[in-house]
Amino acid sequence: MRYLFIAFTSACALLFYSLTPLHGAESGRVAFEKRCTGCHALDHEKSGPRLAGVFGRRAGSLSSYPYSKPLKKSNVVWNEATLDKWLADPDSVVPDSDMAFRLNNPQERAAIIAFLKGAGK
């Protein structure tokens, strides 16, 4: 009986783990692909600017992308704090910028920011 119980609880744990969309090292990449790649890629412009190397970059600083004026003129540098605010509510960082998107889940924001931090140039 006890073994049945152990088998049952570990099956439940496994099921729960696999149903949780954000787990392990890949969570940031998966969330990025789900949430951001409709408008962004890492290495080329889409309707939004490329995001490889965005961590540590000054906002609106790629010459290859036609940013909104407010973003271009902002003196924001992308780091954990500014990215977290930007993803939760872009207008709270740069009013009248052009990113029509909000991500309310703080864990997902953190996972995506960690992913972008490691996403090269």
Ligand code: HEC
């Ligand atoms: C609906 C389309 C859309 C989605 C979805 C979207 N973005 Fe954007 N993003 C944009 C646009 C458009 C801009 C340019 C804003 C401007 O010029 O004011 C932008 C700008 C940015 C910038 C500033 C880049 C720079 O070079 O200064 C960052 C960082 C960013 N997005 C991150 C993200 C992340 C991370 C996600 C996913 C969680 C995401 N975006 C989802 C459209 C989108």
